Amino acid sequence: MRYELTDLKLFLEIAQARSLSAGAAGVHITASSASYRLKNLEQAMGAPLFVRTPRGMDLTPAGEAMLEHVRELFEGVERMHGDVGRYVSGLKGHVRIAANSSALNGFATASIGRFLVLNPDVDADIEERQSETIPAAVLAREVDIGIFAGGTEVGGLEVHRYAMDQLAIVVPSNHVLAAEPEVKLGAALEFDFVCMSRTSSNFLFLRDAAIRVGKPVRARLHAHSFEAVLSLVAAGLGIALVPSSLLAKPPAGIATLRLAEPWARRELNLAVRAEGRLPLFATALLQFLLDDPRVAMTREAP
Missing domain, CATH: 1.10.10.10 (Winged helix-like DNA-binding domain superfamily/Winged helix DNA-binding domain)
Structure with missing residues (x-):
């Protein structure tokens, strides 16, 4: 042979x-x-x-x-x-990560950036995907690390509790809903929305939730970042569905309403394949993601 x-x-x-x-x-x-x-x-x-x-x-x-x-x-x-x-020049390698939009924009991107600064010989590919598709992508070796909302029935994975996040509705400060402490999705769908791009996991999640409610999403505009979405909401263009992790320092001119839905509070999980030992650099990144104090504190919040 x-x-x-x-x-x-x-x-x-x-x-x-x-x-x-x-x-x-x-x-x-x-x-x-x-x-x-x-x-x-x-x-x-x-x-x-x-x-x-x-x-x-x-x-x-x-x-x-x-x-x-x-x-x-x-x-x-x-x-x-x-x-x-x-042993020659520190950690070396390339790691592939897939995450939903909430995990990417609210938590993971900042942590990954700090890790890469500390480890200049490590490169990363970061891809946004819908939560439902990420566990299978990890199992199929399409990515090394996956971060997604909710649980999974995909076997063969080692799953870690990563973070807790709450979806919220943001509205212009002079909007008719601005004085309300909370809103149901069905009521919010009566108004125009500013949405993330049509391929964003955030928009696809909103679209699917609206279908379950039986109402369409009245999307006036699709933006390519949450920062742009919040700015457009502040300008009065519409309302938006965003993860609360992005609202630590919201721009002036918006009000935040709790989304009164049982699925709005979401557990974000991190998964790797169970049977394969990750390369040293990928294991180091995984631990860095889990140990980030800003992320870890959400796991302890009530």
Whole structure:
């Protein structure tokens, strides 16, 4: 059984891209060389690993089984480089994070930024996703760390309680609702909203909640940041649904109402895969996120 690490890397690239030519480009070899290496690997394994279909290169059952082992192998190689590299120049590596908009904007982004300043050899990809999709993305190795609202039935994860947050309705200070201490979502939906972008997890959450109430979201404008949303609310353009973690220093001209819904107070959870040991730098980031005092204090609040 003879094959090289490059052959396994090629196999992984082809499996991910479902294309021989894309896999070859991923390891910087020609398509003909990739085809030769793949044939040798299949001979060494004693089984075909791919079948060619109109959609591209599909894994055979043997290839599916091999893919799990190859992913674990390269995760181990990355951990090895990270563990050895820390003796040379500190933590090194790349970590992928997915979180919903409340976690990203209210808590995680600031913590990740401080961690990267302290660890200049670590890079990060931060992606916003809907909470419902994040646990599966962690399990599928699409991301290393996921932060999402609520629980999950996805198995194979190590889940940590991360933070508590409360969704609120903000209105212009001269709005008819401004004097109210709280509001139900159905009543709020009678008014125009300033919303986050149409692909934001915040807007998609609001849209789905409105569907359950049986009313549409009257979106006058979609903005690309919560800062812009709050400014537009203060200017009188409409009202908005925002996480209360962003309202420690609200801009002048807005009033905050408690959202009187049982789902408005949300537990944010952090998840990693249970069976795989994270690289040293990713473990350090995970602990940094959990230990952030501003985040930890929300877990203790009533």
